[in-house]
Amino acid sequence: MIKVFISVSALLFIPLTAHAERGGEEVYNAKCFVCHAQGVANAPKFGDAAAWKPRIDKGMDALLATAKSGINAMPPMGTCMDCSDNEMKAAIQFMLDSAK
Known part of the structure; x- marks a missing residue:
């Protein structure tokens, strides 16, 4: 009985420590597309090279900040309050790549 409890208890902690990072397309489709697909509130549209050009020129560090x-x-973090910096960078890069 104790072994079962320990095993079940250990499984409860896995989600806290084993979080696979999402890719740029996945984050975009789950979070960013809400505004960037249609240009809501003047957000640069996905695939719009002219809108993204001045942002590309700033560089990734400035875009992430x-x-x-x-x-x-x-708003801060867009709609991705649970995104890591790497996930945010991947989503930004995905949108930049669409504008090339």
């Missing part, structure tokens, strides 16, 4: 702190109508 802006995404994390928010800008204009975009």
Whole structure:
């Protein structure tokens, strides 16, 4: 009985320690598309090279900082409060790649 309890207890902690990072497309489709697909509140549209050009010129570090702190109508972290920096970077890169 004790072994079963220990095994079940150990399984309860797995989600806290084993979080696989999501890729850029996955994060975009789950979080970012809400605004970036249609350009809500002047968000640069997915695939719009002209809209993304000045942002590309700023570089990834500046884009990540802006995404994390928010800008204009975009709240801090956009709609991805549970995103890691790597996930945010992947989503940003996915949107940048669409604009090439």
